[in-house]
Amino acid sequence: MQSDHKAVDMPAATEPYLRIWHTVKLIPVGRVASYGQIADLAGLPGRARMVGKALQAAPKHMQLPWHRVLRSNGHIAFPVGSETAEEQKGRLQSEDIVVLKYRVRLVDYQWQPDLAELLFGLAF
DNA sequence: GCCATGACTTATT
DNA sequence: TAATAAGCCATGG
Numbered sequence: 001m002q003s004d005h006k007a008v009d010m011p012a013a014t015e016p017y018l019r020i021w022h023t024v025k026l027i028p029v030g031r032v033a034s035y036g037q038i039a040d041l042a043g044l045p046g047r048a049r050m051v052g053k054a055l056q057a058a059p060k061h062m063q064l065p066w067h068r069v070l071r072s073n074g075h076i077a078f079p080v081g082s083e084t085a086e087e088q089k090g091r092l093q094s095e096d097i098v099v100l101k102y103r104v105r106l107v108d109y110q111w112q113p114d115l116a117e118l119l120f121g122l123a124f
Numbered sequence: 125g126c127c128a129t130g131a132c133t134t135a136t137t
Numbered sequence: 138t139a140a141t142a143a144g145c146c147a148t149g150g
Contacts, residue, residue: 047132056131
């Protein structure tokens with residue numbers, strides 16, 4: 001019998017991951033955010049890498065808009081030409097986001113949430 | 125428990 | 138513009 005209430009095979013970083021997933025879900029259609037930006041908004045400043053880990057570990061059924069998360073310079077984080085990079089590019093373009101050379105102009109598409117938007121997200 | 129790896133970022137040169 | 142370094146830290150061997 002386990003001595004605590006946690007699921008046996010639940011990763012130790014579950015709570016941060018939940019916050020990250022939740023934050024990513026708030027990115028509006030047609031906008032993008034950087035890994036670091038998501039980390040900051042999720043209350044995990046400086047932990048951009050964890051955002052990558054969290055997305056990698058995200059169950060597919062969650063249908064997170066993972067494709068809206070890019071590097072701080074607007075580049076897709078996957079190797080150019082990889083299947084994943086192609087899919088991400090396609091998903092972005094299907095939202096009318098201009099992608100040139102696997103790169104998005106953040107000055108044009110970066111998500112800039114206002115306070116009300118973030119507070120609304122907290123309700124879920 | 126140490127070590128390498130990585131869907132990263134920022135500062136520095 | 139590009140390369141380097143350092144900070145970050147969960148995860149797997």
